[in-house]
Amino acid sequence: MxxxxxxxxxxxxxxxxxxxxxxxxxxxxxxxxxxxxxxxxxxxxxxxxxxxxxxxxxxxxxxxxxxxxxxxxxxxxxxxxxxxxxxxxxxxxxxxxxxxxxxxxxxxxxxxxxxxxxxxxxxxxxxxxxxxxxxxxxxxxxxxxxxxxxxxxxxxxxxxxxxxxxxxxxxxxxxxxxxxxxxxxxxxxxxxxxxxxxREAETAKLLENTYRHINIALVNEMARFCHELDIDLWDVIHAAATKPFGFQAFYPGPGVGGHCIPIDPNYLSHNVRAKLGYPFRFVELAQEINATMPAYVASRAQNILNNAGLAMKGAFILLLGVTYKPNIADQRESPATPLARRLTALGAQVTYHDPHVNRWTASGADIPRSTDLEGAVVAADLVILVQNHREYDADRLAALAKRFFDTRGVTTAATTHRL
The missing domain is CATH 3.40.50.720 (NAD(P)-binding Rossmann-like Domain)
Known part of the structure; x- marks a missing residue:
C-alpha cells in the first residue's frame, strides 16, 4: 500500500x-x-x-x-x-x-x-x-x-x-x-x-500577520483617543476606505485572537532579539496596545455603569460572542477570556451567550451560559457585544438592552455605546 x-x-x-x-x-x-x-x-x-x-x-x-x-x-x-x-x-x-x-x-x-x-x-x-x-x-x-x-x-x-x-x-x-x-x-x-x-517562505507568513497586527493596533489606539475627542472612528474608517488606492481598512475591537495575529508576530520579534540583539519595536508596541484592549473595554464598561449610577461590583454583565472571530466555535486566544477575567476581578457577575460555544471557562472557572438570548439581554445591567455572530441582530438586541456596549461597530442607534 x-x-x-x-x-x-x-x-x-x-x-x-x-x-x-x-x-x-x-x-x-x-x-x-x-x-x-x-x-x-x-x-x-x-x-x-x-x-x-x-x-x-x-x-x-x-x-x-x-x-x-x-x-x-x-x-x-x-x-x-x-x-x-x-x-x-x-x-x-x-x-x-x-x-x-x-x-x-x-x-x-x-x-x-x-x-x-x-x-x-x-x-x-x-x-x-x-x-x-x-x-x-x-x-x-x-x-x-x-x-x-x-x-x-x-x-x-x-x-x-x-x-x-x-x-x-x-x-x-x-x-x-x-x-x-x-x-x-x-x-x-x-x-x-x-x-x-x-527562510523567505517562513518570513512571508510572519510579514502577513505582522502587517495585520500593527494596523489593528493602530486603529485600536485611535479608538481610545477618538472616544475621548467625541469622534466616531467607525465613520472615519468608512470615509477613509472610499479612497480607491493607498488605504486598506482595519477595524478596532476588544482585542485580537486566534493562533496567528496575537502570536506569530512575536516569533519574528523574538528571532530579531535573539539573533541580532535589538528589538523589533513596531511589533512590541503593537503587542502592548492590542494586549491591553480587554482591560480598556472593561474600563469603558465600568464608566458606562458609573454614568448610570451603578457600581461594577455586583452588576450583571452579559457577553455576546466569546469566540475569536465570528461564526465559528474556535476560542483560541479569544479576547473574551481576559475581558471576563477583568470584569470578574472588578466584582461583576458575568454570564455569556454564544450559539457556537456550549461551555466556556475563564480563570479556570466555568462562566454561566445563557440559553435565552433575549431574556438575558433584557435582564442584564450591561450587554457587551464581543463577537458579532450572524445569529445576532445587534440593533434589535441593543434596543432590548438597558445598556449596550458594541465593540464591533455594527449597531446604528445613537443610544448605543460603541468602542
Missing part, C-alpha cells in the same frame, strides 16, 4: 489540507499522536470548524484513514507537518511538536520523499531544526530527500477563500526541492507562489 500524502497533525491546518488533497484525487493518510483524535476521525467525527461530520465521513468513504502508527508514514511520497507551535515562555515558538514530528518522519524516511513544514515558526527553523533531524536518517536533503517550507494560510470560517483557492507559498532548501513542492501543491491548489528559499 502507498499514499501520495501523509499529514502529520490533524487539526485546523492539517485536516482541511488532507480533505482538499483527497478531493483532487490524491490518496491521503493522516497521522496524529492523539489516539482520541484519530479514533474520532475514523468514526466520522470532526473537531474543526471548517469540516462537518459529513465532510469527514466522505473522506473516510474515499479512503482517508487516521493512524497513530508512525511506521505507516514510510508509504507516503510526501509528508507535511501541520503541528502546533504555541508561544513559549521565552516569547518564541515552542518547537516541541515540530521536533517530535521531524524525528517521527526521520525514523520512517525513505529515498525521494518530499517533506514540507507548514507550522508557523521563525525564519531558519526548516534549515536549522528540521533538516538536521531528518538527516540523522542517513539521507541528505536535496539529494536523498527533498525539504521545503509552505506557510499555512487557513482562515477558519472564511466562506470565500479556502485551501484550494488561497495562493500557496512554497520555498525549498534547494531549487529542486522548491520545484517538487510546487508541483505537489499544484495538484490540488489553484495558485502556487515560489519563494526564493525556506
Amino acid at each position: 502507498s499514499a501520495d500524502l501523509v499529514v502529520l497533525g490533524l487539526g485546523y491546518v492539517g485536516l482541511p489540507l488532507a480533505r482538499q488533497a483527497m478531493r483532487s484525487g490524491l490518496s491521503v493518510l493522516g497521522f496524529d499522536v492523539d489516539a482520541a483524535v484519530a479514533n474520532a476521525l475514523n468514526a466520522g467525527r470532526s473537531h474543526v470548524d471548517d469540516l462537518s461530520d459529513d465532510d469527514v465521513a466522505d473522506m473516510i468513504r474515499s479512503g482517508f484513514r487516521a493512524t497513530t502508527d508512525e511506521a505507516e508514514i514510510s508509504v507516503a511520497a510526501t509528508a507535511v507537518i501541520c503541528v502546533p507551535t504555541p508561544l513559549s515562555a521565552e516569547g518564541g515558538p515552542d518547537l516541541t511538536a515540530v521536533r517530535a514530528a521531524a524525528h517521527t518522519i526521520a525514523r520512517n524516511l525513505r529515498p525521494g520523499m518530499l517533506v514540507v513544514l507548514e507550522s508557523t515558526t521563525y525564519p531558519g527553523t526548516t534549515d536549522e531544526v528540521v533538516r538536521p533531524i531528518l538527516e540523522r536518517s542517513g539521507l541528505v536533503a536535496g539529494d536523498g530527500f527533498f525539504l521545503a517550507f509552505s506557510p499555512e494560510r487557513i482562515d477558519p470560517g472564511n466562506e470565500r477563500f479556502g485551501t484550494h483557492n488561497t495562493p500557496k507559498v512554497v520555498g525549498g532548501d534547494t531549487p529542486e526541492s522548491t520545484r517538487r513542492a510546487a508541483a505537489f501543491y499544484g495538484r490540488f491548489i489553484d495558485t502556487v507562489v515560489r519563494a526564493k528559499g525556506t
